[in-house]
Amino acid sequence: NAGVMQNPRHLxxxxxxxxxxxxxxxxxxxxxxxxxxxxxxxLKFMVxxxxxxxxxxxxxxKERFSAEFPKEGPSILRIQQVVRGDSAxxxxxxxxxxxxxxxxxxxxxxxxxxxx
Amino acid sequence: xxxxxxxxTEISVVEKEDVTLDCVYETRDTTYYLFWYKQxxxxxxxxxxxxxxxxxxxxxxxxxxWNFQKSTSSFNFTITASQVVxxxxxxxxxxxxxxxxxxxxGTRLQVFx
Numbered sequence: 001n002a003g004v005m006q007n008p009r010h011l012x013x014x015x016x017x018x019x020x021x022x023x024x025x026x027x028x029x030x031x032x033x034x035x036x037x038x039x040x041x042x043l044k045f046m047v048x049x050x051x052x053x054x055x056x057x058x059x060x061x062k063e064r065f066s067a068e069f070p071k072e073g074p075s076i077l078r079i080q081q082v083v084r085g086d087s088a089x090x091x092x093x094x095x096x097x098x099x100x101x102x103x104x105x106x107x108x109x110x111x112x113x114x115x116x
Numbered sequence: 117x118x119x120x121x122x123x124x125t126e127i128s129v130v131e132k133e134d135v136t137l138d139c140v141y142e143t144r145d146t147t148y149y150l151f152w153y154k155q156x157x158x159x160x161x162x163x164x165x166x167x168x169x170x171x172x173x174x175x176x177x178x179x180x181x182w183n184f185q186k187s188t189s190s191f192n193f194t195i196t197a198s199q200v201v202x203x204x205x206x207x208x209x210x211x212x213x214x215x216x217x218x219x220x221x222g223t224r225l226q227v228f229x
Contacts, residue, residue: 033216042207045216056214091161102149102168102211107161
């Protein structure tokens with residue numbers, strides 16, 4: 001009974017490189033949320049996706065960041081041309097249902113991105 | 117505006133003391149949910165409780181209890197007889213539309229032996 005899986009757990013990139021973070025939701029979950037936790041800060045919502053659709057990307061930076069959740073395979077958060085300020089922990093959460101129903105979100109262990 | 121405030125940045129206690137973590141929220145919704153999560157030093161997020169606005173009864177789970185007061189927009193969390201393993205950062209969260217969670221800034225609890 002696997003929970004939400006994220007890989008890699010730790011990722012080191014040099015400035016200007018691309019970072020790809022993967023999230024496999026819990027079995028049967030088709031709703032995925034991405035959050036970012038900057039050092040010593042709380043978590044901030046980035047994007048909410050359902051299979052093949054971006055539902056809410058109001059928390060995504062306008063440039064360099066993109067997300068997808070294809071029909072098959074994990075959800076991907078992609079950061080192009082990383083900068084030092086992108087260093088953070090990125091958490092993925094999945095839910096059985098979406099919408100304002102207070103559904104519990106199950107969180108993955110996070111990916112810690114370090115930009116040198 | 118939808119907002120969660122955790123005014124206590126850090127709390128230190130000695131083992132076996134009781135400790136209360138405060139959470140104050142703002143919402144325009146008449147029905148809503150509130151969550152508490154724990155983030156231990158290992159970094160993962162652990163779900164603790166979900167409470168809906170219909171139910172103002174206090175909830176108890178072992179050494180953990182929650183006090184929900186709609187009149188003061190607060191959802192406080194108490195740990196009774198704290199233990200070293202309770203050392204973590206605790207987050208209160210409020211779902212917005214599409215269920216995205218608005219987190220407070222967290223309270224770091226340190227329990228010393």
